[in-house]
Each structure stands twice: as C-alpha cells, then as structure tokens.
Amino acid sequence: xxxxxxxxxxxxxxxxxxxxxxxxxxxxxxxxxxxxxxxxxxxxxxxxxxxxxxxxxxxxxxxxxxxxxxxxxxxxxxxxxxxxxxxxxxxxxxxxxxxxxxxxxxxxxxxxxxxxxxxxxxxxxxxxxxxxxxxxxxxxxxxxxxxxxxxxxxxxxxxxxxxxxxxxxxxxxxxxxxxxxxxxxxxxxxxxxxxxxxxxxxxxxxxxxxxxxxxxxxxxxxxxxxxxxxxxxxxxxxxxxxxxxxxxxxxxxxxxxxxxxxxxxxxxxxxxxxxxxxxxxxxxxxxxxxxxxxxxxxxxxxxxxxxxxxxxxxxx
Amino acid sequence: xxxxxxxxxxxxxxxxxxxxxxxxxxxxxxxxxxxxxxxxxxxxxxxxxxxxxxxxxxxxxxxxxxxxxxxxxxxxxxxxxxxxxxxxxxxxxxxxxxxxxxxxxxxxxxxxxxxxxxxxxxxxxxxxxxxxxxxxxxxxxxxxxxxxxxxxxxxxxxxxxxxxxxxxxxxxxxxxxxxxxxxxxxxxxxxxxxxxxxxxxxxxxxxxxxxxxxxxxxxxxxxxxxxxxxxxxxxxxxxxxxxxxxxxxxxxxxxxxxxxxxxxxxxxxxxxxxxxxxxxxxxxxxxxxxxxxxxxxxxxxxxxxxxxxxxxxxxxx
Numbered sequence: 245x246x247x248x249x250x251x252x253x254x255x256x257x258x259x260x261x262x263x264x265x266x267x268x269x270x271x272x273x274x275x276x277x278x279x280x281x282x283x284x285x286x287x288x289x290x291x292x293x294x295x296x297x298x299x300x301x302x303x304x305x306x307x308x309x310x311x312x313x314x315x316x317x318x319x320x321x322x323x324x325x326x327x328x329x330x331x332x333x334x335x336x337x338x339x340x341x342x343x344x345x346x347x348x349x350x351x352x353x354x355x356x357x358x359x360x361x362x363x364x365x366x367x368x369x370x371x372x373x374x375x376x377x378x379x380x381x382x383x384x385x386x387x388x389x390x391x392x393x394x395x396x397x398x399x400x401x402x403x404x405x406x407x408x409x410x411x412x413x414x415x416x417x418x419x420x421x422x423x424x425x426x427x428x429x430x431x432x433x434x435x436x437x438x439x440x441x442x443x444x445x446x447x448x449x450x451x452x453x454x455x456x457x458x459x460x461x462x463x464x465x466x467x468x469x470x471x472x473x474x475x476x477x478x479x480x481x482x483x484x485x486x487x488x489x490x491x492x493x494x495x496x497x498x499x500x501x502x503x504x505x506x507x508x509x510x511x512x513x514x515x516x517x518x519x520x521x522x523x524x525x526x527x528x529x530x531x532x533x534x535x536x537x538x539x540x541x542x543x544x545x546x547x548x549x550x551x552x553x554x555x556x557x558x559x560x
Numbered sequence: 561x562x563x564x565x566x567x568x569x570x571x572x573x574x575x576x577x578x579x580x581x582x583x584x585x586x587x588x589x590x591x592x593x594x595x596x597x598x599x600x601x602x603x604x605x606x607x608x609x610x611x612x613x614x615x616x617x618x619x620x621x622x623x624x625x626x627x628x629x630x631x632x633x634x635x636x637x638x639x640x641x642x643x644x645x646x647x648x649x650x651x652x653x654x655x656x657x658x659x660x661x662x663x664x665x666x667x668x669x670x671x672x673x674x675x676x677x678x679x680x681x682x683x684x685x686x687x688x689x690x691x692x693x694x695x696x697x698x699x700x701x702x703x704x705x706x707x708x709x710x711x712x713x714x715x716x717x718x719x720x721x722x723x724x725x726x727x728x729x730x731x732x733x734x735x736x737x738x739x740x741x742x743x744x745x746x747x748x749x750x751x752x753x754x755x756x757x758x759x760x761x762x763x764x765x766x767x768x769x770x771x772x773x774x775x776x777x778x779x780x781x782x783x784x785x786x787x788x789x790x791x792x793x794x795x796x797x798x799x800x801x802x803x804x805x806x807x808x809x810x811x812x813x814x815x816x817x818x819x820x821x822x823x824x825x826x827x828x829x830x831x832x833x834x835x836x837x838x839x840x841x842x843x844x845x846x847x848x849x850x851x852x853x854x855x856x857x858x859x860x861x862x863x864x865x866x867x868x869x870x871x872x873x874x875x876x877x
Contacts, residue, residue: 384648
C-alpha cells in the first residue's frame with residue numbers, strides 16, 4: 245500500500261499506482277488505494293431520521309433536483325410573498341393604522357396557494373418512493389418503518405410552516421417599516437406563527453395519507469386538490485343548509501369540515517383574532533377546545549393510517 | 561463499530577429449521593443451512609424463496625418458525641444491528657430518476673448512520689470502485705441498465721458493511737455487462753474483504769465466482785456445497801496437438817489412460833488420474849514430433865454435478 249493510505253485494509257487491496265488517462269500521462273498519477281474500510285463513528289436512529297427529514301425538505305423545494313422540480317414550489321412561494329410587499333406599501337402610502345389582513349388571517353386568505361403548495365409537496369414526499377420502489381433501500385437501513393413515516397411528516401410540516409412563517413415575517417417587516425407600533429405587531433405575528441404551525445401540521449397529515457394511497461404523483465396532486473376543494477364546498481353547503489333551517493349550533497360547527505375553517509376557528513376562539521372567513525364560530529372556550537381536539541384527533545388518525553399503510557410495504 | 565476479531569470463524573448467515581408461510585403458500589420449508597464467509601451463491605428458480613429468505617435475514621419479515629442469524633446476530637430481535645452491518649441490493653428497480661447517483665448515494669450513506677462528510681467521501685470512492693465516473697452527477701433517469709445496477713451496488717457498499725446481500729445483480733444485463741458485474745462481485749470479496757451472498761436463477765454464472773453454492777427449490781434446501789470441493793476432486797485434461805492426434809491417442813490408451821475423442825481428430829480429453837498422465841502426453845507428443853497446442857486442466861462444471869439431481873426432480877413432478 246502507498247504511504248498515503250490512512251486506513252489499514254483488511255484484504256489484499258490493489259496497491260499499484262495507476263497512470264491517469266489525462267492529457268499528460270506520467271505527470272499525474274491516480275493512486276488507486278483500493279477499497280477503504282470505515283471504522284469511525286456510526287450514528288443512530290435519531291441521525292438517520294434527521295437526515296431523512298432534511299432530504300425531504302430539500303426535495304420539496306427542488307434542491308439537488310433538475311430545474312423543473314424547482315419551478316412549481318418556488319413560483320407558489322413567490323406568489324405567497326408578493327401580498328405582504330403590497331400591503332406594506334399600501335400602509336406606507338395611505339398611512340393606515342393597521343394591516344389590511346392580520347397575521348392570523350393571512351394563511352387563510354391565501355388558502356388556494358397554500359393548498360396548491362401542499363398538493364405539490366405531499367406526493368413528492370411519499371409517492372415517489374412508493375412508485376419507484378425506493379422503499380427497500382430505506383427499509384434495509386438501520387431505521388424502523390415508523391421513523392420513515394414520522395420523518396416524512398415532520399419534513400412536510402416544517403416546509404409548509406417555513407413558507408407561511410416567511411410570508412408572515414415579511415408582513416411584520418413591512419408593518420414595522422411603516423412605523424406601526426411594535427408591541428401589538430409582534431404579538432400578532434407570534435399568533436400568526438401559531439396558526440401557521442397548526443395549519444401546517446393538519447394539512448401535512450391529511451395530504452400525506454392521500455398521497456400514500458396514490459402512488460402516481462400526478463394522480464396524488466389531483467386527488468389532494470380535489471379533496472381540499474370538495475371539503476370546502478361540502479362545508480359551505482352544509483353550513484348554508486343548517487343556517488336556513490335555523491340550526492345555529494350546527495351552522496357554527498359544520499364549517500370545520502374544511503381544515504382552513506377549523507384552524508381559523510381555533511385562532512378566533514383561543515387567540516381572539518378576527519375570523520378570516522365569514523363563518524360563525526362556536527362560542528366560548530368550549531368551542532375553541534372542541535376545535536383543538538378535533539384537529540388533534542384528525543392528525544393522530546391520519547398518522548395512524550399512514551403507519552398502517554407502511555406496515556406491509558416492501559415485505560410481500 | 562468494532563469488527564469481529566476473526567470474521568472467518570462466524571458464518572455470515574446461519575438458519576435453522578426456518579419456515580415461512582404466506583397463508584396457504586409455503587415460501588420456506590424447514591430450511592437449515594450455514595453460509596461461510598466469501599462469496600456464497602444462492603441459487604433457485606423464480607419463486608424458490610430466495611427473496612423471502614433475504615427479507616427474513618434483514619429482519620424485515622418474521623419467520624413463521626425456526627431461527628435465523630446474520631453475522632452472529634438474531635434476525636428476529638437484532639434487525640437494526642444487522643441492518644447497520646449489512647448492505648442490500650434489491651432485485652427490483654429501486655432508483656428515483658430525478659436525482660444524481662452522487663446525491664442518492666450520499667443520502668443513503670447518511671441513512672446508514674454515516675456523518676455527512678464521511679458519506680460524501682465514501683460515496684465518491686464507492687462510485688469509482690463500481691465504475692461510475694463523470695455520469696454520477698447526472699440524473700439517474702438517463703442511465704443505462706448497467707449503470708443503474710452499479711448505482712444499486714454502490715448504495716449497498718457505501719457504508720462499508722461486513723456482508724452484502726445481492727439479489728439477482730446480473731438481471732437485465734447484456735453478456736459483457738454480466739461479466740463485469742460478476743468480476744466486481746468477486747472483487748467485493750477478494751479485494752474489499754466483504755462477505756457476499758448473491759442470488760441467481762442461473763447456477764452457471766455463479767459457479768465462476770462463488771466459493772460456496774446453496775441451491776433451494778420451492779423453499780426446500782437441495783444442496784449446500786463448497787465449490788472447490790465439488791469441482792476440484794475429479795478432472796480431465798483437454799489436449800490439442802498440431803498433427804497425428806489419433807496416433808497419440810493410441811499411445812496413451814496403450815499406456816492405460818482413459819481417452820475420449822471429440823469431433824476433431826487432433827483434440828481429445830484424458831482423465832487426469834495422476835501426475836504421470838501429464839508426462840505421458842508431453843513425452844508422446846515429443847516422440848511423434850508434433851506440437852502441443854493446448855494442455856488444459858478442465859474442472860467439472862457445477863451444472864454437471866447437479867444435473868442428475870435436477871433430472872431426478874423433474875421426473876418426480
């Protein structure tokens with residue numbers, strides 16, 4: 245072995261220098277030091293899950309992927325970031341006292357863009373690995389199936405939250421540049437972040453389940469958009485019917501079929517925010533708590549379904 | 561991770577009374593076999609139970625009954641520890657098309673527990689060892705089958721496992737690609753000192769590289785043999801001369817050798833009973849004044865050894 249080899253080899257590795265095929269043979273030499281063994285540190289499941297999470301986030305934003313994978317997520321992020329700029333400008337010009345759309349209302353006001361972003365990202369997270377048979381490569385590594393599911397879920401939720409938080413932070417910067425009072429703005433911004441976090445977790449859990457059952461990515465995108473649109477439509481319709489018949493309580497709870505209304509209800513009741521939508525919200529802390537419980541149950545149910553879905557993957 | 565002091569002492573795979581059923585289908589039936597270090601060929605037709613065995617060995621599938629050990633670790637309880645020390649190359653397509661080989665293998669190296677800097681360094685090394693150079697920066701979607709097989713092999717090797725399980729690595733390759741892949745597998749054992757279990761439905765291609773061959777059929781062990789033992793004992797000498805072949809054959813027969821003639825008059829085979837046969841051939845050719853074109857010790861093919869058994873099986877069906 246040449247002296248350059250820092251690792252002792254177990255086997256009789258090929259130690260001879262191999263002349264490079266470059267333009268000046270003889271000057272440069274590639275030392276083929278054979279296969280090197282690794283006796284260093286091997287990190288545990290925590291690192292493995294973290295690496296998968298990071299890779300998931302990178303994939304969602306198209307990093308390390310061809311340019312066309314970057315087009316969709318970044319154009320949607322661009323759309324989400326334009327309104328804060330316009331709002332900041334408008335306060336500057338009109339001298340208004342508050343933002344036209346509050347921090348908590350913002351994710352709801354742009355629900356279509358948020359839906360499109362999640363609909364693109366969720367299938368990327370799971371359908372790709374199912375469709376191209378990548379799961380055996382993951383399952384043959386030191387991790388459990390649930391690690392995979394939870395890392396993918398956390399990666400998607402973090403990405404959605406990051407995008408929403410970025411838009412809200414831009415809104416805050418605009419508001420502060422327009423010399424709105426700092427205290428209330430920061431409090432509002434923090435409330436907005438909380439709403440974004442809940443929305444990100446809820447939407448990620450729901451859409452991952454849909455994506456995991458539709459291995460074709462295009463189909464997954466379409467299915468998620470359809471389901472979000474249908475949920476919103478059904479919620480509107482049932483609420484209207486309930487209101488017509490004078491069923492006040494039902495009219496307050498039924499909008500929650502739409503995940504965006506559910507999160508909006510939490511913001512209204514627990515943060516005292518103005519509703520982003522023209523719906524009634526169940527009164528008092530009880531209404532807020534009910535919505536929180538429903539959200540938690542939906543997230544838990546979806547994760548349970550996901551873990552069930554992956555129990556048999558790559559085995560039979 | 562500390563390496564086992566004497567790896568040769570621990571069989572890479574040992575199973576005992578292993579049975580796995582899927583409903584009414586029995587994939588593995590009371591399988592007991594020990595696979596030594598080196599290259600072990602696991603041979604069986606499609607559906608013989610090879611892939612089921614590999615999934616049990618990786619700790620991904622529980623056995624219905626029986627025990628399985630990999631590198632001395634129990635497959636039923638130590639799945640994580642086994643998967644830290646073992647590399648696996650699946651039979652099926654398993655590569656996402658939109659990332660480069662480098663991007664994918666670095667990611668999978670981290671997924672095996674390597675820190676990022678080590679993962680990058682080892683990925684570059686490993687891809688070079690399997691023969692992927694400039695193309696490793698391009699998306700995998702544009703790769704040929706041979707290149708994809710190399711990426712699959714690289715991801716199984718990148719974390720420096722003690723054992724690799726290769727499921728049908730020559731699938732879909734042309735003859736040249738097949739030879740290259742087999743040579744690469746042999747290097748994994750001889751140069752990299754990593755134990756190999758490689759499956760194939762073709763006994764013929766594994767006998768060239770395997771030190772030990774295990775044959776299973778319908779989940780039942782047919783044979784477990786060391787290749788050297790099976791092919792080394794008996795042998796024949798392939799002889800080819802420039803002229804006067806029949807005369808040389810007559811001389812050898814007179815000296816008591818078993819000679820078989822083939823189509824050509826100047827080439828024949830002699831049973832290699834002892835060293836004196838070599839001298840007799842050499843001396844005979846010198847006496848007759850003819851040139852010796854070839855004297856080749858031909859080992860028996862494994863296929864020949866197994867053929868009577870296989871025919872017997874066919875007769876039973």
